[in-house]
Amino acid sequence: MADDTIRSADVIEADHARVLHSWSAQGSLPPFEIAGGSGCELWDHDGNRYLDFSSQLVFTNMGHGHPRIVEAIAQQAKQLATIAPATANATRAKAARLVLERAPQGFEKVFFSNGGADANENAMRMARLVTGRDKIVSRYRSYHGNTGASIVATGDWRRSSNEYARGHVHVFGPYLYRSEFWATSVEEECERALHHLERVIQAEGPETVAGILLETIPGTAGVMMPPPGYLPGVREIADRYGIVLILDEVMAGFGRTGEWLSLDAYDVRPDLVTFAKGVNSGYVPVGGVMVDGRIAHEFDERVFPGGLTYSGHPLAAAAIVGNLEAMAEEKAVENAATIGRDHLGPALEALADKHDAVGEVRGTGVFWAVELVADRDTREPLAAAKIGAIKKACQERGVVVFPSANRIHMVPPCIVTPDEVARAVDALDAALAAL
Incomplete structure (x- = not known):
């Protein structure tokens, strides 16, 4: 649960003032913090809740707080x-x-x-x-x-x-x-x-x-x-x-x-x-x-x-x-296989049919990448600024995704449910529509 004695802004300010973050220009770090998590869900100190479809750096295979x-x-x-x-x-x-x-x-x-x-x-x-x-x-x-x-x-x-x-x-x-x-x-x-x-x-x-x-x-x-x-x-x-x-x-x-x-x-x-x-x-x-x-x-x-x-x-x-x-x-491994085959894979393929910005969808289990392009014919990669905008739009809709180059990686924990997949893909769908 969120702690109402601590504000997200204070945590972000203290962290950014004292921690040298990896792979980052320190003056442009994202204003994002997390206070706790359970399963596929995260929350910050202000009480905002998110689905974790990044598994952080693709490692929380059994989710948070197991x-x-x-x-x-x-x-x-x-x-x-x-x-x-x-x-x-x-x-x-x-x-x-x-x-x-x-x-x-x-x-x-x-x-x-x-x-x-x-x-x-x-x-x-x-x-x-x-x-x-x-x-x-x-x-x-x-x-x-x-x-x-x-x-x-x-x-x-x-x-x-x-x-x-x-x-x-x-x-x-x-x-x-x-x-x-x-x-x-x-x-x-x-x-x-x-x-x-x-x-x-x-x-x-x-x-x-x-x-x-x-x-x-x-x-x-x-x-x-x-x-x-x-x-x-x-x-x-x-x-x-x-x-x-x-x-x-x-x-x-x-x-x-x-x-x-x-x-x-x-x-x-x-x-x-x-x-x-x-x-x-x-x-x-x-x-x-x-x-x-x-x-x-x-x-x-x-x-x-x-x-x-x-x-x-x-x-x-x-x-x-x-x-x-x-x-x-x-049976988390079996669940990951089922989710990929019956839910996450088909849902992401449907986005490819719907949005011209989707060049290719690749993956298996709970390990998927949506490659985004500015032009389907030339396959020119979508600009970094637009990838950043999609990440932000997903986050505003309560879903944390994993961006890399011109891709959005959809990589939830192995314990993810079909309902959580549907919520996350809906958020990505809306973010792509906003392009």
Whole structure:
């Protein structure tokens, strides 16, 4: 409930005066604050209520204030609030077991990190150590985090002022709507994207390439669904040249796509899988790397030269346990699949039929992007100012969305209901009409 002794304006003023916010010009921060949340709903200190169709940064997969997760954290805090990572801990061990139950067959260990960026950082480190090679191939349309190597592996604009890490090579992935390969069909796009990837590896020298790092489904870059055959094709290329395949499931994993891991929908087995966000719905910072047995055993006698003070923190581990047990018992993954197939997907496709500004709708489960254009024929991206206006219009109608470039991402918690979907899509419909 809202606290009538605190005003939203006071919170915003205090926050903006003292906090340096990420990815932002500090003089133009949005005047928005949140006091509390439950399920898919948020509220501010003035009593305004919102549906959260951003899942914040696409991580509250079980919604806000879930009692099972909150209680797990509280009980762990009472028993043992923190412990060094070298010390064995029952809650950490259980969290690892629950994560590995969702991993591909043959995965044996979990390296815990503080979030998705350092999960990718350590996965790249493992690939380099086990191959003795240096280069990492990733996509231009990607986001892998904001630590030293992860931000350089990222392909979008954010890497350009952070390029301090060595050995990174970028390629274009499949994206038929804006094909880099002059493709006219899904099959052509897939074949040419795979050819492009292999030719880059050949040109760089396969003996220099340690790993291929891909988001299974690129998230912030646009929820770009991999065409049939693409990920198995990448696996074949990796095998051909002895390259470690790392799939980044930080955003797409743990129910977001209507699967436990988004890779479950594709015939592909990576060597390493990175995760964070939905594994404990972001209640305590955590991430990690699921490690295939072959790679894990490389470090049986050899020191793994990576570590974090809070690796496998008991409170984070407890949140993982509470979150994954609740997801299974409440069938949240199944709900996400049903919502995407029967409600959110069809409703967004209907907006494409109704509004000329909608160029393409892409997604699955509770992981959708609406790509907006100024002209359907030329596919010119809608201007940033108009994307900002749509975000604001949705918020004024009580719905928080996730804008990225010329897209509105509709990414609610896995527990969202059909009625909540209808309310959110109505708000987006009205915002598009106001254009």
